[in-house]
Amino acid sequence: MNILDKIVADKYKEVALRKQLIPVSQLKQSVLFDRKSPSLAAALSTSNSGIIAEHKRRSPSKQVINHNLNVQDVATGYENAGACGMSVLTDGKYFGGSLDDLLLARAASTFPLLRKEFMVDAYQILEAKAYGADVILLIAAVLTRDEIKSLSEFAKSLGLDVLLEVHNLEELEKSIMPSLDMLGVNNRNLKTFEVSLETSKTLSTKIPDDFVKVSESGISSIDAIQELQPYGYKGFLIGENFMKTDNPGASATEFIHKLK
Numbered sequence: 510m511n512i513l514d515k516i517v518a519d520k521y522k523e524v525a526l527r528k529q530l531i532p533v534s535q536l537k538q539s540v541l542f543d544r545k546s547p548s549l550a551a552a553l554s555t556s557n558s559g560i561i562a563e564h565k566r567r568s569p570s571k572q573v574i575n576h577n578l579n580v581q582d583v584a585t586g587y588e589n590a591g592a593c594g595m596s597v598l599t600d601g602k603y604f605g606g607s608l609d610d611l612l613l614a615r616a617a618s619t620f621p622l623l624r625k626e627f628m629v630d631a632y633q634i635l636e637a638k639a640y641g642a643d644v645i646l647l648i649a650a651v652l653t654r655d656e657i658k659s660l661s662e663f664a665k666s667l668g669l670d671v672l673l674e675v676h677n678l679e680e681l682e683k684s685i686m687p688s689l690d691m692l693g694v695n696n697r698n699l700k701t702f703e704v705s706l707e708t709s710k711t712l713s714t715k716i717p718d719d720f721v722k723v724s725e726s727g728i729s730s731i732d733a734i735q736e737l738q739p740y741g742y743k744g745f746l747i748g749e750n751f752m753k754t755d756n757p758g759a760s761a762t763e764f765i766h767k768l769k
């Protein structure tokens with residue numbers, strides 16, 4: 510079994526348990542549930558830099574990135590740096606994240622927050638809303654077209670933006686539908702961890718213009734962004750490059766300043 514299949518198999522079990530612990534009725538009582546979400550897609554469309562900065566403690570491809578940071582400081586730092594939004598990994602087992610990280614990031618910021626998770630059930634979308642997210646991620650590699658449709662339409666009904674992530678043409682072709690806001694191309698093959706910006710370049714012409722194009726993973730330089738911009742990318746998801754430093758906010762500030 511590859512790592513992605515393993516993560517998803519664990520996720521189904523985790524979600525089944527979470528549903529028993531916290532019923533939907535309780536999620537809907539969150540004070541954040543009726544909050545109007547700012548749009549990440551709109552922020553990216555009008556930005557010169559288009560940075561989505563990620564909070565990521567560890568990952569299957571990089572066991573330890575940074576465990577010494579306070580998520581609220583990171584959120585404040587990213588927002589002050591001028592990032593368009595922040596991605597918060599909420600998976601515990603493989604990434605060391607949690608829904609509390611999302612809540613703390615929400616408490617410290619007002620810019621759009623993406624719940625970075627392996628979404629397999631509408632319940633996780635309700636959690637995203639209840640804990641302060643504005644955007645959800647759907648990964649085409651682990652969902653059928655029907656699942657992408659029902660999950661994205663449900664997210665839209667709650668006022669959330671939807672970022673659909675693909676890694677190849679087959680995933681892209683099965684996924685195109687109006688209930689998506691952003692099309693993300695992951696430069697990292699989630700089964701082998703191989704990273705190549707060529708993936709974003711190759712798929713760019715196949716993404717219809719009505720979606721905001723986002724390039725994800727393995728971006729660590731201004732040159733990389735300037736290389737991708739001519740292919741129509743407006744958003745750039747960056748995790749490790751900021752999180753490996755002692756001060757991700759300062760690192761993002763310097764990066765974004767150079768882009769302007």
Ligand SMILES: O=C(O)c1ccccc1NCC(=O)[C@H](O)[C@H](O)COP(=O)(O)O
Pocket residue numbers: 512563565568569570571695697699702725726727728746747748749750
């Ligand atoms: O990062 C991983 O190793 C990984 C492995 C399996 C599934 C997902 C994974 N990462 C999630 C992401 O998409 C990245 O955290 C995000 O794009 C930022 O990437 P980077 O800038 O390379 O940290």
